[in-house]
Amino acid sequence: MCVWHGIVGMALPPGYLLLDSQVRVRGSPIPGLIPRGILALSLSIALLPSPAGIAQEKPATPPQTPSATATGAAQKAPDYSEEPFIVEFLSTRARFENDGRGRIEREARIRVQNEAEARAMSELVFSYNSAVEKLDIPYTRVRRADGSTVEAPAGSVQDLAAQAVRDAPLYSDAREMHVSVPGVHPGETVEYEVVEVIQEPLVPGQFWFQQDFEKNAITLEQRLTVDVPAERAVKIAPGPGLSARTEEANGRRIYSWTTSHTARTEAAGTRKPADEPEVCLSTFSSWAEVGAWFQSVVRAGATVTPEIQKKADELTQTAKTPVEKLEELYDYVAEDFRYVNLPFGTARFEPHAPASLLKNGYADAIDKHTLLAALAAAEGLHADAALVGWRRDAEAGAPSPAAFDHVITRVAAGSQVIWLDTTTEVAPFGFLISSLRHKQALDIPEEGA
Numbered sequence: 001m002c003v004w005h006g007i008v009g010m011a012l013p014p015g016y017l018l019l020d021s022q023v024r025v026r027g028s029p030i031p032g033l034i035p036r037g038i039l040a041l042s043l044s045i046a047l048l049p050s051p052a053g054i055a056q057e058k059p060a061t062p063p064q065t066p067s068a069t070a071t072g073a074a075q076k077a078p079d080y081s082e083e084p085f086i087v088e089f090l091s092t093r094a095r096f097e098n099d100g101r102g103r104i105e106r107e108a109r110i111r112v113q114n115e116a117e118a119r120a121m122s123e124l125v126f127s128y129n130s131a132v133e134k135l136d137i138p139y140t141r142v143r144r145a146d147g148s149t150v151e152a153p154a155g156s157v158q159d160l161a162a163q164a165v166r167d168a169p170l171y172s173d174a175r176e177m178h179v180s181v182p183g184v185h186p187g188e189t190v191e192y193e194v195v196e197v198i199q200e201p202l203v204p205g206q207f208w209f210q211q212d213f214e215k216n217a218i219t220l221e222q223r224l225t226v227d228v229p230a231e232r233a234v235k236i237a238p239g240p241g242l243s244a245r246t247e248e249a250n251g252r253r254i255y256s257w258t259t260s261h262t263a264r265t266e267a268a269g270t271r272k273p274a275d276e277p278e279v280c281l282s283t284f285s286s287w288a289e290v291g292a293w294f295q296s297v298v299r300a301g302a303t304v305t306p307e308i309q310k311k312a313d314e315l316t317q318t319a320k321t322p323v324e325k326l327e328e329l330y331d332y333v334a335e336d337f338r339y340v341n342l343p344f345g346t347a348r349f350e351p352h353a354p355a356s357l358l359k360n361g362y363a364d365a366i367d368k369h370t371l372l373a374a375l376a377a378a379e380g381l382h383a384d385a386a387l388v389g390w391r392r393d394a395e396a397g398a399p400s401p402a403a404f405d406h407v408i409t410r411v412a413a414g415s416q417v418i419w420l421d422t423t424t425e426v427a428p429f430g431f432l433i434s435s436l437r438h439k440q441a442l443d444i445p446e447e448g449a
Helices: 051-055 115-120 287-299 306-315 322-336 354-360 365-378
Strands: 016-019 023-025 046-049 085-096 102-112 123-129 133-143 149-151 157-161 174-180 189-198 208-211 219-229 235-238 245-249 252-261 279-282 383-388 406-413 416-420 441-444
Touching: 085 208, 123 133, 123 189, 133 174, 219 279, 287 365, 287 383, 287 441, 306 322, 306 354, 306 365, 322 365, 322 406, 322 416, 354 365, 365 383, 365 406, 406 441
Parallel strands: 023 046, 085 219
Antiparallel strands: 016 046, 023 123, 085 102, 102 189, 123 174, 133 149, 133 189, 157 174, 208 279, 219 252, 235 279, 245 252, 383 406, 383 441, 406 416
């Protein structure tokens, strides 16, 4: 997400880093329910431990390389005994319809191998957007060492507002299901299935999907299946070394991938950087089409109402040049409006009316841009939305909104072109964090391509 919805990063509790999978565990990693493109899915995220949390764990011993004896005896099996957990199986099955609706089924089986991970697996958290999708958890269970199983009872599931929006009701569609897992001990296996039903597409008639395969934990088997209408034109961009098995039947086309990760290539406590996603699939034909869609979404939002005009005039009354006016407006939006740190697209893409934002005093990235653009328009300045990915550059082979994590602002003021990110709150005018610099951005003008 991809059936993944771009992610900027939620406000997280201590001990977490934001990645791009669908599930997280309280205080420690659970590998990859793979991100799902933004199709009509809500943004999926996964959390893994922060470097501080990792430092407390026992360093992992690299698995031994299989070797044969001089007489050709059987190869020695890899030793994973020092790993905190082993992902035995991950599966993602995605099915999309022509109108943009869909269904994502995810299964995981993780063997816990130390006390720290056993404690960490005591709670699972699954994110979803209640406005457009329904989330179901068919089972969560622990398989004991003797082969018996303990199922999490129905009362172990809580449906809560996402942590980042519990005091921001404008974004109440962002939800989380918290599952209390029956007591887990080293040597036991946690198993679960999560089903997301996309009841209303975020972009009618379009779908997209993006997935990164797990490469930061020993993963014995990982499967991905994407099922689409056979007649639908779909752009697909598999990563290096990945090839899909493709079959058609009953008016459907099914892509399948199977992979594994059985050798650690990083030092203990480090993670593979987020580079190009390994599978991208999209029904958008070009970046121009993606831009035209988002242009239609944000164009109506930056409306100059009497309230906006009054506030803009008040803020810029001592400014003498267009750049000085823009700086005053930027400082107001960046500093006076609390940033609701939701993954890109989680709260839908349509911005809230700037006048309502003035009253509420908080905004996500899309709304912060919209408010700045409306204030700028009131003073004769034009501000474009710009979609950008802070984690990676866009995948050229499969254009989709899933390529982007964030929304920033591009303004032409006199002879200057100025890039602004109002979500940093305290950063100086014109400052971009290092992960946004030297990246491609999709500029969304009010008119034109």
